[in-house]
Amino acid sequence: MSTGKLTLDDVQKVARLARLALDDATLQRLTGELEAILGSVEKISQADVSGVEPMAHALPLHNVFREDIVTPSLPLEKVLQNAPESDGPFFKVPKILGADED
Amino acid sequence: MPLSSLISARDAIRDKRISSVELTREILDVIAQREPQIAAFNSVWADQALEQALAVDQGRRSGALAGVPIALKDNLCTSFGLTTCSSRMLENFRSPYDATVVKKLEAAGAVFVGKTNLDEFAMGSSTENSAFKVTRNPWDTSRVPGGSSGGSAAALAAGMCCAAIGSDTGGSIRQPASLCGLVGLKPTYGRVSRYGLVAFASSLDQIGPFGRTVADAALLLNVIAGHDPKDSTSVPAPVPDYLGELHQPVKNLRIGIAREYDLAAGVDPQVHAAVEAAKKKYQELGAELVDVSLPHTEYGIAAYYIIAPCEASSNLARYDGVHYGHRTKHAVKDIIDLVSRSRAEAFGPEVQRRIMIGTYALSHGYYNKFYVQAQRIRALIKKDFDEAFTKCDVILSPTSPTPAFKAGEKTADPLQMYLCDVFTVTCNIAGIAGISIPCGFTTGEKPLPIGLQLLGPAFSEERLLRIARMYEAATDWHKRRA
Numbered sequence: 124m125s126t127g128k129l130t131l132d133d134v135q136k137v138a139r140l141a142r143l144a145l146d147d148a149t150l151q152r153l154t155g156e157l158e159a160i161l162g163s164v165e166k167i168s169q170a171d172v173s174g175v176e177p178m179a180h181a182l183p184l185h186n187v188f189r190e191d192i193v194t195p196s197l198p199l200e201k202v203l204q205n206a207p208e209s210d211g212p213f214f215k216v217p218k219i220l221g222a223d224e225d
Numbered sequence: 226m227p228l229s230s231l232i233s234a235r236d237a238i239r240d241k242r243i244s245s246v247e248l249t250r251e252i253l254d255v256i257a258q259r260e261p262q263i264a265a266f267n268s269v270w271a272d273q274a275l276e277q278a279l280a281v282d283q284g285r286r287s288g289a290l291a292g293v294p295i296a297l298k299d300n301l302c303t304s305f306g307l308t309t310c311s312s313r314m315l316e317n318f319r320s321p322y323d324a325t326v327v328k329k330l331e332a333a334g335a336v337f338v339g340k341t342n343l344d345e346f347a348m349g350s351s352t353e354n355s356a357f358k359v360t361r362n363p364w365d366t367s368r369v370p371g372g373s374s375g376g377s378a379a380a381l382a383a384g385m386c387c388a389a390i391g392s393d394t395g396g397s398i399r400q401p402a403s404l405c406g407l408v409g410l411k412p413t414y415g416r417v418s419r420y421g422l423v424a425f426a427s428s429l430d431q432i433g434p435f436g437r438t439v440a441d442a443a444l445l446l447n448v449i450a451g452h453d454p455k456d457s458t459s460v461p462a463p464v465p466d467y468l469g470e471l472h473q474p475v476k477n478l479r480i481g482i483a484r485e486y487d488l489a490a491g492v493d494p495q496v497h498a499a500v501e502a503a504k505k506k507y508q509e510l511g512a513e514l515v516d517v518s519l520p521h522t523e524y525g526i527a528a529y530y531i532i533a534p535c536e537a538s539s540n541l542a543r544y545d546g547v548h549y550g551h552r553t554k555h556a557v558k559d560i561i562d563l564v565s566r567s568r569a570e571a572f573g574p575e576v577q578r579r580i581m582i583g584t585y586a587l588s589h590g591y592y593n594k595f596y597v598q599a600q601r602i603r604a605l606i607k608k609d610f611d612e613a614f615t616k617c618d619v620i621l622s623p624t625s626p627t628p629a630f631k632a633g634e635k636t637a638d639p640l641q642m643y644l645c646d647v648f649t650v651t652c653n654i655a656g657i658a659g660i661s662i663p664c665g666f667t668t669g670e671k672p673l674p675i676g677l678q679l680l681g682p683a684f685s686e687e688r689l690l691r692i693a694r695m696y697e698a699a700t701d702w703h704k705r706r707a
């Protein structure tokens with residue numbers, strides 16, 4: 124991606140990364156909108172953050188452990204009840220091998 | 226009159242002045258009358274509600290909320306009915322389990338009247354981003370109820386439930402509470418389990434109550450708060466009885482006034498006047514006003530609109546058209562095509578916009594500039610609050626810079642909509658507690674409610690609610706009905 128003004132190509136690439144098959148008109152509209160929003164939030168670069176550690180969330184929590192005990196899982200029919208397509212105990216998808224890799 | 230508050234409804238049922246079935250029928254009648262104009266609900270569960278109510282009347286269910294009809298925001302998983310998030314993506318989604326909050330409410334004897342509309346996946350400040358319907362503000366139906374929990378707020382303000390549950394990621398409980406004349410509480414991050422809340426921005430999301438009064442919010446918090454092994458970010462701190470000392474005024478109360486909030490642009494003059502009057506009221510009640518500084522306030526909105534979309538782009542990656550949710554009917558060449566078409570078809574414009582911003586800000590070459598920088602700002606905002614709270618008990622401000630705006634007024638410009646959140650987002654960024662309470666009305670033919678926000682330190686809900694109650698006890702704003 125270029126580092127200056129956001130281009131249609133940039134937005135197309137982001138859409139591909141985000142797994143959104145957007146049409147040209149939507150990509151055009153988003154180019155303008157993202158330009159404006161990113162331009163506005165870029166304000167954060169003005170803050171003096173020297174010596175400040177990034178904070179991922181506000182809690183003083185790190186890893187939370189529990190006993191390694193097997194507990195019941197959801198029954199299979201519940202797990203599959205919302206699947207658009209399933210086959211026995213499996214989620215069904217079109218062929219995966221040969222799909223393009225990003 | 227049982228509808229005047231959640232507590233009075235609960236007491237009326239407890240004292241057998243009304244049965245739960247009678248009250249539930251009354252509420253269902255109000256829904257039948259008002260829902261066509263307000264459009265607050267994605268689903269109304271009349272039959273199940275009456276069954277739950279009957280079980281209370283027959284003594285088969287009991288608890289702190291026995292028999293009172295409440296509404297749930299439609300991003301809380303329920304094993305009954307649908308959980309849609311107001312998205313085409315989840316239009317037919319049936320959750321295989323209940324959110325912990327739903328289980329706790331159920332165990333407390335609550336009656337669920339239905340699930341309320343929201344901005345799609347809770348992304349918005351007006352509920353206009355719902356894929357299904359535009360919810361109207363009961364005080365003036367040409368206006369929005371706020372968002373994203375606009376359906377919950379509108380349902381309660383219109384008397385279509387006795388209380389409601391929402392979620393707040395950047396103001397989504399407090400702002401609609403403000404715009405609809407209600408009490409809305411955003412608990413401390415970790416106070417309430419998020420298990421079964423459909424994830425938007427996991428470091429910011431928190432479930433909380435809407436009530437007509439501060440006591441109603443306190444009662445609901447009693448029920449929903451607490452540690453949950455299913456949510457590792459819920460904190461194993463004891464849950465006090467938030468109703469216990471609620472009516473005891475806080476002595477030597479110090480109310481912080483942040484000078485940066487005074488400089489915030491775009492505050493409506495009537496909102497400003499109402500908040501000034503509220504400060505005076507607190508002084509009359511013996512509080513001292515203290516100047517405090519929150520120097521990084523100006524970066525709040527920007528940091529929020531980086532952190533929230535980044536987390537959203539990651540959280541919403543799960544919608545793949547494979548495991549659940551919408552799948553394209555279009556012929557596809559491979560799995561990537563299937564996923565990409567399904568997502569493009571079923572996510573609305575605001576959700577797509579935020580996924581795109583988040584994906585961009587997390588992508589190679591931009592991660593440090595946006596995401597990491599925003600996390601540093603988060604640390605600074607938290608530090609601002611920590612320092613301010615050494616000088617005061619709570620920080621007072623407007624909840625929303627304006628009263629309810631007209632439907633359609635801000636939909637064309639996403640940035641304008643984002644600015645609605647100027648006073649609310651920093652509370653989520655710092656993980657502290659916040660409440661909005663009614664503090665006045667605009668003048669005019671259709672007076673609109675104005676909300677006062679009080680922010681308190683992490684896990685200060687008991688005190689925060691008492692401080693809010695002091696003001697409520699001295700004013701009548703919360704008694705007006707839409």
